[in-house]
Amino acid sequence: MNWDDTGTDTGERFDDRLVDAGADGEDTAVEAALRPKDLDEFVGQEKVREQLDLVLKAARARGATADHVLLSGAPGLGKTTLSMIIAAEMNAPIRITSGPAIQHAGDLAAILSSLQEGEVLFLDEIHRMSRPAEEMLYMAMEDFRVDVIVGKGPGATAIPLELPPFTLVGATTRAGLLPPPLRDRFGFTGHMEFYAPAELERVIHRSARLLDVELDAEGGAEIAGRSRGTPRIANRLLRRVRDYAQVKADGRIDREIAAAALGVYEVDARGLDRLDRAVLGALLKLFGGGPVGLSTLAVAVGEERETVEEVAEPFLVREGLLARTPRGRVATPAAWAHLGLVPPQQGGKGQQGLFGA
Numbered sequence: 317m318n319w320d321d322t323g324t325d326t327g328e329r330f331d332d333r334l335v336d337a338g339a340d341g342e343d344t345a346v347e348a349a350l351r352p353k354d355l356d357e358f359v360g361q362e363k364v365r366e367q368l369d370l371v372l373k374a375a376r377a378r379g380a381t382a383d384h385v386l387l388s389g390a391p392g393l394g395k396t397t398l399s400m401i402i403a404a405e406m407n408a409p410i411r412i413t414s415g416p417a418i419q420h421a422g423d424l425a426a427i428l429s430s431l432q433e434g435e436v437l438f439l440d441e442i443h444r445m446s447r448p449a450e451e452m453l454y455m456a457m458e459d460f461r462v463d464v465i466v467g468k469g470p471g472a473t474a475i476p477l478e479l480p481p482f483t484l485v486g487a488t489t490r491a492g493l494l495p496p497p498l499r500d501r502f503g504f505t506g507h508m509e510f511y512a513p514a515e516l517e518r519v520i521h522r523s524a525r526l527l528d529v530e531l532d533a534e535g536g537a538e539i540a541g542r543s544r545g546t547p548r549i550a551n552r553l554l555r556r557v558r559d560y561a562q563v564k565a566d567g568r569i570d571r572e573i574a575a576a577a578l579g580v581y582e583v584d585a586r587g588l589d590r591l592d593r594a595v596l597g598a599l600l601k602l603f604g605g606g607p608v609g610l611s612t613l614a615v616a617v618g619e620e621r622e623t624v625e626e627v628a629e630p631f632l633v634r635e636g637l638l639a640r641t642p643r644g645r646v647a648t649p650a651a652w653a654h655l656g657l658v659p660p661q662q663g664g665k666g667q668q669g670l671f672g673a
């Protein structure tokens with residue numbers, strides 16, 4: 317069971333979300349073309365950029381391999397892009413892999429032993445690596461050496477293998493999940509923040525130029541405001557708006573076209589999509605704004621607990637529309653305003669908002 321804005325069961329699922337910050341197949345192909353190639357082109361993240369610039373310049377001046385770098389932050393904020401920039405700035409090749417792809421220490425040994433001197437190894441979702449691989453990584457990061465275990469049981473022997481110096485760039489959405497011994501082995505940790513609307517506008521205008529799309533300032537602002545602080549979402553919305561502009565108009569994007577296009581895709585002025593609004597709508601209309609338990613809320617929107625908790629809530633909390641309290645989920649005054657409803661304590665109209673529609 318699913319609900320639309322008016323609390324009606326639509327029977328649809330909420331997959332394939334346009335505002336999902338994770339990559340999909342289409343993203344990865346277009347993203348390659350839209351990726352900034354150096355630190356100057358990389359928009360925003362001033363602090364991380366400035367610090368990283370120093371780390372890389374100093375390493376270059378010493379003729380040394382750059383220190384290991386840990387990048388933390390939500391999906392789609394530019395961790396992969398930054399790792400590629402690190403490699404480019406160090407004039408080094410890059411190898412890209414991810415924690416879930418390395419389940420055995422042997423997988424990691426095979427990658428490490430084939431690295432060239434100075435190569436950048438980008439390990440996405442580093443917090444999802446297996447324990448034995450993680451322990452092998454400690455020694456590799458610190459001493460550029462691994463012990464390869466040959467054989468099994470009492471006859472097993474450890475053969476030390478020297479590695480060329482390399483730079484590990486680890487990326488994680490949850491730096492807090494990394495065991496301290498791993499975290500401590502990074503020489504530099506950069507935390508990526510969500511982007512301000514003005515920064516997203518710069519990302520969008522840059523992408524529009526690369527995609528050869530005519531976009532005016534107001535159109536850019538309209539898309540930026542719905543992009544949830546995330547460049548990946550901004551680029552995806554731009555592409556959908558471009559489709560609309562081509563089919564319904566003359567290809568040019570202004571505020572009106574951007575708003576109409578994103579209306580078609582049900583991404584509202586604040587970047588909420590149908591799932592977000594369904595969660596918020598249920599909380600307001602069925603439970604008077606809460607507090608209500610997560611499980612009850614999930615049943616009300618016909619979704620898994622995890623989907624509500626991990627997919628919808630983080631953005632609603634970040635936007636100040638929903639609060640997680642010990643007594644349950646509670647809507648904020650901004651949530652009532654956003655859905656155009658009146659809180660029940662403010663008079664009779666609220667009851668209409670609560671149980672009507």
Ligand SMILES: Nc1ncnc2c1ncn2[C@@H]1O[C@H](COP(=O)(O)OP(=O)(O)OP(=O)(O)O)[C@@H](O)[C@H]1O
Pocket residue numbers: 337338339346347348350351352357358359360361390391392393394395396397398440519547548551
């Ligand atoms: N600072 C930036 N300036 C311009 N474009 C950016 C910036 N950061 C990210 N992008 C664009 O956003 C898209 C997603 O970036 P990227 O793949 O680096 O994110 P990510 O943090 O690695 O995501 P994930 O963790 O999901 O892999 C790319 O198309 C990239 O071009």
